[in-house]
Structure formats: structure tokens, C-alpha cells
Amino acid sequence: MPTRNRYQFGNLELQKRIKGPAVWVFRYRDRQQTAVTRRAITLGTVADYRSRTEARRAAEGLRLQINNGLLLREAVTFQGLVDRYIREEIEHGELAHTTKETDLNRINKHISPRWGRCLLKDVKPYHVQDWIRKLPVAPKTKSHLRGIMHRLFEKAMLWELIPFERNPISVVELKGVTRRLKPPRILMEHEFGCGLTAQFRINIEFCESAV
Secondary structure: OOOOOOOOEEEEEEEOOOOOOOEEEEEEEEOOOOOOOOEEEEEEOOOOOOOHHEEEEEHHHHHHOOOOOOHHHHOOOHHHHHHHHHHHHHHHHHOHHHHHHHHHHHHHHHHHHOOOEEEEHHHHHHHHHHHHHOOOHHHHHHHHHHHHHHHHHHHHHHOOOOOOOOHHHHHHOOOOOOOOOOOOOOHHHHHHHHHHOHHHHHHHHHHHHHH
């Protein structure tokens, strides 16, 4: 009778090295039909992750991958979703280079600090809406943040981290995201003339004389 696969958390170990700083190693069981193989992935050094908590958070994206659809939803943090999104969609995805850079910057600067430690099931649309509305950033940036959060939840459903249903971020409403922060500046006549080519100035003078 086949053994039922169970959700595994893996083990996090700190290994000392003869040369260089100690490294954090994530160990897990790789199930291949009837055989089970022990695997190890080096996450980084103690300089990269100064505490076990930071290293465990860094390993969460891997933990979601190795369980391959087996869920313990109460244990999945939003940072785990973010880490997997960064690994699969930003680092190895087909997004444009400029889009990757701006998305990663917005994730690291705004999204992860606010939502990274929350459980995925606890990230609710009302709180996301309230958070975005109160951010001291440009309206266009707020719109981009909403878009990233929407894509993250789309991927969460694709990877079966949450039930497949209506994306909760679709009900997040933002007003005035296309509004200018500053009114457009109207150039004076003498400022407008400074940027004209000589030929264009001649044409304007000719038109004025013909009126």
C-alpha cells in the first residue's frame, strides 16, 4: 500500500566551515515514487541571514515548492508566496528587465515589510486597500502596488496555496490614481521660443507677418 505524502516543513541547520562564515542549510526529503532521498540546499551565510528567523523565512519559498501541492494553509506566510514569485516570475520569468527591477524594488520597499510576516490567509482586501490608500507615495505607484498584489494572489491560486476563486484584490478600489500630483506647468512665450530651431522661428515669424 503506497505511503501517503505529508506536508513537510524541512529542517534548518547552521553549518560551520573551515574557511568563511557559517552557512544556513535547508534539508528535506525528495520523494521519487518509492524511493526517498535526503536533499540539502544552502540558503546563504550568517552574514546574509543573521538569525534563524530570517533564514527560516528565506527557506519558506522552497518549502512551498518541495511540497508540490500538499498544503498546510495555516502555516503559509505571505513572504513565502513573495519568495516563490521572485524566484519563478522575476528572476526566471519572461517579464521585461525594467519591469523586473521596478517590481522587485516595490516588493522589497513596500510589500514585504508590511505583509511578509502575515499568514497568507490573513491578508484581507480591506486591509490592503486601507494600507495602499494611506501610503505616502504617488497615485501611480499605488496603482502599481495594487497590480503586484493582484498578481501575487493570482499565482497563489495557480500554485494552489489558496482556493481557486475570485481574486480578493479585485475588490480593492483606489481613487485618483491617474491624478497629477502637480498641475502642468504652462510655458511663457519667451520660454517656448528658447527651444525652437532657427527654421521653425522663421516659419512662425512668416505666419505672424502674413496675418
